[in-house]
Amino acid sequence: MGIYERKQREKEKRKIEIINAARKVFSSKGFNSSTMEEIATEAELSPGTLYLYFKNKEELHTSLSIEILKYLADEIQKVVIEDISVEKKIDRFRDVFIQVYDHDPNILINLFHLQSGETLQNLSDEVLQQIKIYSSLAHGAITNVIKEGIEQGIFIDEHPVALADVLWASYAGIVLWVDSKRLLNDQKDFVKPTLKTAFALISRGLQKN
């Protein structure tokens, strides 16, 4: 391994340390109430250093989401190539969704927040590009499985992209909405059972007769 490569690797490592610090802070306070100084302190670095690795606060925040989006896309794609029936693949999507939620609920909530509106407009092209890519990968994989089911005459013959949207949006909606229901009513976390119900419902709806 050459010097250049070692340096690259170190840089990557440092970047991840920052992301981890940022995750903690953003998770507990939300985007606007978190300060770069807090993140720097958490990462045991100085504020200035953060800017060597991320263009600005927005982009640092976004890279959290990209990270999990990437992970989500990867896991979903693995499902596609599994050698199981399409019905089972839908079940596997549900499992992946739940597993990702378990892995870091806050960042997932972040992700869907991010993907909805206000924030999206201030991102750099590079970041936007990445979001597009991983989003498309995840979404495309789901679409393909649905297509497969339609072709096999198992799923109803609707526009597969729309069906994939429904799946994805329900996931997002449940994560966001059931989370807020918890906050509003001091209930415990019903995200996972609700996700299961949703998939049971949608899966039934997808299948002919």
Place this chain on the structure above:
Amino acid sequence: MGIYERKQREKEKRKIEIINAARKVFSSKGFNSSTMEEIATEAELSPGTLYLYFKNKEELHTSLSIEILKYLADEIQKVVIEDISVEKKIDRFRDVFIQVYDHDPNILINLFHLQSGETLQNLSDEVLQQIKIYSSLAHGAITNVIKEGIEQGIFIDEHPVALADVLWASYAGIVLWVDSKRLLNDQKDFVKPTLKTAFALISRGLQKN
């Protein structure tokens, strides 16, 4: 009409003017990028005046959401008492959802934003209470219809609250997510068709065999 009544009416009118100005500004820039000064200018008032009608920026923003949430709850409750089958009622929910979306997409997006996370924590108790009330009304009405369907042996025998959550969350998710898809890909607005697909799917899933 007495003087007192006239004054009350004027006051209410002024409040609505402010809300309308705020709607415009918040819709185009989001919460954080909008300033009270812009809103005041839009309403042809001075900044200080806004604070005669709303305690702070947060509360002004929130009242937009409450307004539409109230409307949504009202419309949904009307559906419940209609003299039609439960399947048709589900269809009518879809129509209400679409109609509300048509009425003001941005504020609806605001509403679901609001209901998810960060913001929720800084609201005054009074406002929070209102959100709870209208949220419960809307959600409760949906739950009741689903219960009805279960009792009639038409719908699958799952926990009706969870089923209502799925309906509601899918709505929220589609509104938020499909909106962002539009932003990401410069597509046109697919919210309505996606909502239709979602309801077709969920409705099928709800029904036995």
Place this chain on the structure above:
Amino acid sequence: MGIYERKQREKEKRKIEIINAARKVFSSKGFNSSTMEEIATEAELSPGTLYLYFKNKEELHTSLSIEILKYLADEIQKVVIEDISVEKKIDRFRDVFIQVYDHDPNILINLFHLQSGETLQNLSDEVLQQIKIYSSLAHGAITNVIKEGIEQGIFIDEHPVALADVLWASYAGIVLWVDSKRLLNDQKDFVKPTLKTAFALISRGLQKN
């Protein structure tokens, strides 16, 4: 009594109502933290009305002090013409001081605050004039008693104005300082005993051997 006189009297009455309201508010919150609106509410009037009776907040505040200063000056002058020895008169001054403190400690504190620095510079000439007049009356009366004592060979032969200043300033200092000592240490109110000690001391100091 003519119409004009009746009106004048009504006006005066209203003014006193406002002053009383202001006293309450200023006493409990201090000058800067009190708002004209609070005072208006307390007086069961509207903010605008206050300005019919007082040019501005400053002047309203000041008239509280003038009121007590006037009262103080009156009481002190009464002592001067009493038919008692100069030593007894000094004792009587002490009694008046204590009595005024008892009557309204907060406003007295206000008075001495007012008389010291910052505020003094923003007052209208008319108000300033009144303060000067009553201040001079009170101070002059004390000076005269001291002069009397000197002439009678009872008091030490120092500059009587300076001696009166000492008396007056000790009063002010004790009221201000012992009040703060109470705040700092959560003690109870030692103003009155300290005033007694001070007068015992000063009185002894004033008298020849």
Place this chain on the structure above:
Amino acid sequence: MGIYERKQREKEKRKIEIINAARKVFSSKGFNSSTMEEIATEAELSPGTLYLYFKNKEELHTSLSIEILKYLADEIQKVVIEDISVEKKIDRFRDVFIQVYDHDPNILINLFHLQSGETLQNLSDEVLQQIKIYSSLAHGAITNVIKEGIEQGIFIDEHPVALADVLWASYAGIVLWVDSKRLLNDQKDFVKPTLKTAFALISRGLQKN
């Protein structure tokens, strides 16, 4: 000198620069009429920088007072250990008081202002603590000298704390009140002669026969 030490020293120096700038501004305009921007300009810094060294305006203002209070306490304590009679020590207190007044009349006025009422309530605990400490030191030293005098049978047998209060309060009262007399009557500054008179008086009063 290591880097760390140099930095600390620079930081301390900067803090003093700010305090000096603040002294100028506060002295000429009083607390409320002075703005952080003016102070920043005076210190040739930006407003934000002030907040790196002082939590807020209040605390900046207070540190002026603490500085002089500390100095005052130090000087007074030096007197206590001098090898002179208690009568002479009282005279020395007078000298210290006059010298401190000479050193910076405005800040001394500030100090006594601060110590009286309204302001005291908004200070941070740390700052309050410091005021308490230095206040107690100064006051305690005076009390001890008086105790000494009482024990030696030289001073009258009154409660020594009360006597110390009288001394201290007279100082405060004279500084505040004679200052305002100057403002009211455009006279020249009589604080020092009045202090001398006061001490002559009080000293005589303190001593037996």
Place this chain on the structure above:
DNA sequence: TATGAATGAGGTTTCATTCAT
């Protein structure tokens, strides 16, 4: 590469005061 002191624009909010009714 890392630091962290300094920046300074910018936003929210308050409230004394005015003025049309």
Place this chain on the structure above:
DNA sequence: TATGAATGAAACCTCATTCAT
């Protein structure tokens, strides 16, 4: 005389970002 809605200046303070070291 009384009202009270509206004003709008003004001030504090924050914090993302920069840059000399």
